[in-house]
Amino acid sequence: MIEATGIKEIIKPENLVYRKTKIMTDNILSYCPGCGHGTTHRILAEVIDEEDLQSQTIGVSPVGCSVLLYNYIDVDIQEAAHGRAPAVATAIKRLLPDKFVFTYQGDGDLAAIGTAETIHACNRGENILIIFINNGIYGMTGGQMAPTTLPGMKSSTSPYGRDVKTMGYPLKMTDIVATLPGTYYVTRQSVNTPANVKKTKKAIRKAVQYQKLDKGTCFIEIVSNCPSGWKMTPVQSNKWMEENMFPYYPLGDLKIPEK
Amino acid sequence: MAKIRGSIVVNIEKCKGCELCMVSCPTGTIAMAKEVNGKGYNYAYPANPELCIGCANCAMVCPDGVITVYKTKI
Numbered sequence A: 001m002i003e004a005t006g007i008k009e010i011i012k013p014e015n016l017v018y019r020k021t022k023i024m025t026d027n028i029l030s031y032c033p034g035c036g037h038g039t040t041h042r043i044l045a046e047v048i049d050e051e052d053l054q055s056q057t058i059g060v061s062p063v064g065c066s067v068l069l070y071n072y073i074d075v076d077i078q079e080a081a082h083g084r085a086p087a088v089a090t091a092i093k094r095l096l097p098d099k100f101v102f103t104y105q106g107d108g109d110l111a112a113i114g115t116a117e118t119i120h121a122c123n124r125g126e127n128i129l130i131i132f133i134n135n136g137i138y139g140m141t142g143g144q145m146a147p148t149t150l151p152g153m154k155s156s157t158s159p160y161g162r163d164v165k166t167m168g169y170p171l172k173m174t175d176i177v178a179t180l181p182g183t184y185y186v187t188r189q190s191v192n193t194p195a196n197v198k199k200t201k202k203a204i205r206k207a208v209q210y211q212k213l214d215k216g217t218c219f220i221e222i223v224s225n226c227p228s229g230w231k232m233t234p235v236q237s238n239k240w241m242e243e244n245m246f247p248y249y250p251l252g253d254l255k256i257p258e259k
Numbered sequence B: 001m002a003k004i005r006g007s008i009v010v011n012i013e014k015c016k017g018c019e020l021c022m023v024s025c026p027t028g029t030i031a032m033a034k035e036v037n038g039k040g041y042n043y044a045y046p047a048n049p050e051l052c053i054g055c056a057n058c059a060m061v062c063p064d065g066v067i068t069v070y071k072t073k074i
């Protein structure tokens, strides 16, 4: 490993405060520089590690940039057809109820082609965790408009900006599933700052506990960036996200367990 | 009084030069190298190592899990 190191005398095992979890493989992530998919993978893997769930976890990956999830998180992962991850996860959890089962899906996957699977799995209260990466665009295929694309936002299929009159309004899937009795814990987070990374990690940890208690569907939206699709640098993309995505998709809990 | 000192290790070859660690560092420890790594990215490195307080902010936001953080009291 070629390294750039700080002060050598401090670099001792007893001083270690943070190192990438071994649940993340050493493969180089296929994501663009600064993409929130990587950060989200990392904290999900950290929770799996800290909760000692590596052999007990089955993930379901989407179609989208994160289709290669199995290359990066060292747990059992089943690839689903586009948008069908909640249906596949339903079967896995029902057959293997002792496993920790999650789906990991983009907004094109979850809120466009997979809308029906998302809503019905949540409505059935399947005891799974759905992780929803909302970057307001189809990242993988070249930045096409998604149901989540903001009004006026440019994409390769809305080059003059999304016109809500002809293209409809951005779909707030998280708000919709929060109204369904089957969902137990519904929250919207982001991984743009150290504090938000910690909050998202805490949300994932809660969802793991609720699944152990058979509480029903947990749904975590992560408002994320797509520097390539948005045609911005990573730092600009986070700023744009804070200024434009957060007002439309405000961070915070939408449904928390009743005491 | 004891002083908190930190030190980071950047896995240069895996860094994608996104700069998110640099803008999250509260002490200005990190800068981007003028040189590029094997992938052509200007990688992050501790340009001012004596400023590091080991807060791990940089590691928290690194999408590629490139940074290891150490901390001690001296």
Ligand SMILES: Cc1ncc(C[n+]2csc(CCOP(=O)(O)OP(=O)(O)O)c2C)c(N)n1
Binding pocket: A062, A063, A064, A065, A066, A082, A105, A106, A107, A108, A109, A110, A113, A133, A135, A137, A138, A139, A140, A141, A146, A226
């Ligand atoms: C049945 C089917 N229809 C369309 C596609 C093309 N396709 C691949 S990924 C994708 C959308 C990905 O967007 P999103 O889910 O938001 O993921 P991101 O890449 O942004 O993380 C589409 C439409 C496909 N692979 N299969």
Ligand code: SF4
Binding pocket: A030, A031, A032, A035, A036, A037, A065, A135, A139, A140, A225, A226, A227, A228, A229
């Ligand atoms: S296209 Fe967008 S979502 Fe996909 S890896 Fe690149 S930045 Fe991330």
Ligand code: SF4
Binding pocket: B006, B007, B008, B024, B025, B026, B027, B028, B029, B030, B051, B052, B053, B054, B055, B056, B057, B058, B059, B069
């Ligand atoms: S540990 Fe904290 S102070 Fe040190 S480089 Fe990282 S962000 Fe900066």
Ligand code: SF4
Binding pocket: A034, B010, B014, B015, B016, B017, B018, B019, B020, B021, B022, B043, B044, B061, B062, B063, B064, B065, B066, B067
């Ligand atoms: S956040 Fe990670 S990938 Fe980005 S510049 Fe810093 S070390 Fe490199």
Ligand SMILES: [Mg+2]
Binding pocket: A106, A107, A108, A133, A134, A135, A136, A137, A138, A139, A146
């Ligand atoms: Mg997307």
